[in-house]
Amino acid sequence: MSLLSVEGLGIEFGGVRAVHDVSFNVKPGEIVSVIxxxxAGKTTLFNMISGVYLPGGGKVVLDGEDVTGMAPHLLARRGLSRTFQNLQIFQQMTVLENAIAGYHLQESGHVLSDMFNLPSSRKRARAAAEGAYALLERVRLSRAAEQEAGNLSYGALKRLEIARALALNPRVLLxxxxxxxxxxxxxxEIDNLIAEVAKEGVAILLVEHDMKLVMRISNHIVVLDHGEKIAEGDPATVSRNPDVIAAYLGTQAEEATHADS
Structure with missing residues (x-):
């Protein structure tokens, strides 16, 4: 059964069709890549699925519930989390503080308990810190927990952003x-991390330009061109599709497929 279903999704900006009639499914533990x-409309598609944009047509179904146009924080509470193309990291905060920030949507305390530092507030803070540190261990950043995030390498910052998304305990990760x-x-390192998360049953939807990574880890690939789906299937099938080669991949897909075979 699909955990995430995209059904005929589309949107226009100023009369220009950005995405049109795109449909696909993502099952638990499956890695689906959009290339x-x-x-082509990849990030626009992500923005509609994650509630940043209101679709002009179609719907998004999360575990059987129509969540089309639902606000991002409400989607996060229902188990859909995402990272962004441009890093959304607090550079002046520590690595641990950045990871803790991912837990704010799970907090159920009241403003007054936080204002007066009541035991319930302190308990939540401890739990968030412990959970965040465990996530940093998972993404191999625990040794940098007390460093300012701005001092990390770019790849480490990418892993930190994934850790913060995982703090929401998602069932679907974009x-x-x-x-x-x-x-x-x-x-x-990121390849291995994505594979580990998928093995735990999380449905993963991925946008990525690194074709070797895409061909190596994807179970299913959806190909967009000018906002429309032109092909989908397993990596081997997609890499040999004439329409895909003409629109985008060229010989890259063949090379990536043969390199990992």
């Missing part, structure tokens, strides 16, 4: 170019 050339700007070692 396409620049301007990753927007998690390996962008990373070197080969950093990309492999």
């Amino acid at each position: 396409g050339p620049n301007g 990753l927007d170019e998690p390996a962008a700007g990373c070197n080969a070692v950093e990309t492999e």
Whole structure:
């Protein structure tokens, strides 16, 4: 059964069709990648799924519930979390504080208890700190917990953003170019982390330009061009699709497929 269903999703900006009639499903533990050339509508699609944009047509279904246009914080409480193409990190805060920030949507305390530092507030703070530190261990950043986030390498910042998204205990995780700007070692670390999360049953929707990474870890690939879906299937099928090659991949997909075979 699909955990996330995108059904005929579309949107226009100023009369220009950005995304049109896109549909696909993501099952628990599955990694589905959305690829396409620049301007294909990938991030716009992510923004509609995650509640940043209100779709002009179609719907988003999360675990059987129509959540189309629902605000991002409400989607997060229902188990859908995301990262962004541009880092959303608090550079002057410590690595641990950034990870703790991911827990704020789970907090159920009252303003007064926080104002007066009541035991319930302190208990929540301890639980958030412990959970955040465990996430940092998971993404191999625990040794940097007390450093300012701005001192981390770009790849480490990418892993920190994933850790913060995982703090919401998502059932569906949207990753927007998690390996962008990373070197080969950093990309492999992110590759392994994504695979680990998927093995735990989290449904992962990925936008990424690194074709070797996409072909290596994806169970299913959706290809967009000019806002429309032109192909979908497993990596081997997509990499040999003539429409995909003509629109975007060229020989990259073939090379990536053969390199990992």
